[in-house]
Amino acid sequence: MSDGSAVRVRDLRKAYGHRTVLDGVDLDVGRGEVVAVLGPNGAGKTTLTEILEGYRGRDGGEVTVLGEDPGTAGPDWRDRIGIVLQGNGDLAHLTPREAFRHFAGYYSTPRDPDELLAVVGLVEQAGKRIGKLSGGQRRRVDVGLSMLGDPELIFLDEPTTGFDPEARRRFWDTVRSLRASGTSVLLTTHYLDEAEALADQVAVLAHGRVVAAAPPAELGGAGRRRPVVHWRENGTPRQETTDDPSAVVQRLTRELGGSVPDLRVESPSLEDVYLDMISDDRSEPSA
Numbered sequence: 050m051s052d053g054s055a056v057r058v059r060d061l062r063k064a065y066g067h068r069t070v071l072d073g074v075d076l077d078v079g080r081g082e083v084v085a086v087l088g089p090n091g092a093g094k095t096t097l098t099e100i101l102e103g104y105r106g107r108d109g110g111e112v113t114v115l116g117e118d119p120g121t122a123g124p125d126w127r128d129r130i131g132i133v134l135q136g137n138g139d140l141a142h143l144t145p146r147e148a149f150r151h152f153a154g155y156y157s158t159p160r161d162p163d164e165l166l167a168v169v170g171l172v173e174q175a176g177k178r179i180g181k182l183s184g185g186q187r188r189r190v191d192v193g194l195s196m197l198g199d200p201e202l203i204f205l206d207e208p209t210t211g212f213d214p215e216a217r218r219r220f221w222d223t224v225r226s227l228r229a230s231g232t233s234v235l236l237t238t239h240y241l242d243e244a245e246a247l248a249d250q251v252a253v254l255a256h257g258r259v260v261a262a263a264p265p266a267e268l269g270g271a272g273r274r275r276p277v278v279h280w281r282e283n284g285t286p287r288q289e290t291t292d293d294p295s296a297v298v299q300r301l302t303r304e305l306g307g308s309v310p311d312l313r314v315e316s317p318s319l320e321d322v323y324l325d326m327i328s329d330d331r332s333e334p335s336a
């Protein structure tokens with residue numbers, strides 16, 4: 050069962066009525082890997098996540114999560130995955146400590162609830178009613194609850210939406226600690242910096258398919274990562290995209306007679322590459 054793959058998806062298809070949302074998705078999450086799925090609004094990230102969690106059916110394709118098909122897997126399988134349920138209104142009257150201790154009782158080998166409160170950064174709030182916590186703190190309660198059963202794989206669907214910068218950083222530490230303990234993580238996000246900070250692999254979901262999957266630094270391949278030389282000539286800003294920036298700089302130095310005004314060489318950021326990719330209908334799947 051443990052074939053090195055936590056998630057394996059091939060040619061996944063899903064439509065709502067006549068609207069095709071997933072049109073041949075391929076995706077792999079290795080054991081112990083953090084994979085971030087990036088995609089514009091409506092790309093199908095939540096649909097994909099819910100299919101992998103076994104909460105939504107599919108129209109076609111192969112899906113294997115921890116060795117089983119989520120469409121038919123039983124409760125033992127469900128215990129091995131962590132799912133962040135949104136909104137814990139029912140728990141408003143409990144404190145995080147009470148909630149963590151209560152739900153730990155549902156698992157045969159739960160994590161230590163007090164240790165987990167520290168992992169998700171809720172030690173100071175451990176004794177406050179959940180209903181009185183901020184949105185970001187409540188979200189950390191949700192995430193902590195999903196980790197109680199010490200899952201092998203955890204799904205985090207837009208986990209830091211609405212977090213302030215400090216809460217996001219703290220949450221990133223939580224994901225890093227999950228990774229360090231060998232947990233596989235599938236994360237959907239709109240934040241490029243989040244994907245860059247956390248993910249071993251970034252998968253870009255657009256036009257119903259994963260149009261690229263690669264480590265953040267390699268996404269898009271050399272073609273989309275070409276450096277750009279910027280300079281000023283006769284007061285006008287100029288730029289040139291090139292595979293060989295030093296040759297361009299040497300040429301400019303020669304042509305402009307020594308110093309080149311406002312010279313700088315920039316490589317496209319992950320955001321530049323991503324925006325280029327999702328706006329490009331011609332994107333072909335790439336490894």
Ligand SMILES: Nc1ncnc2c1ncn2[C@@H]1O[C@H](COP(=O)(O)OP(=O)(O)OP(=O)(O)O)[C@@H](O)[C@H]1O
Nearest residue numbers: 065066070088089090091092093094095096097239
């Ligand atoms: N139950 C449903 N019935 C019909 N259409 C749906 C349903 N769920 C989602 N959709 C549609 O499917 C598309 C994909 O939605 P989904 O929520 O999976 O995208 P997403 O990438 O998670 O979006 P966002 O980034 O905005 O959260 C959207 O056009 C949405 O309106």
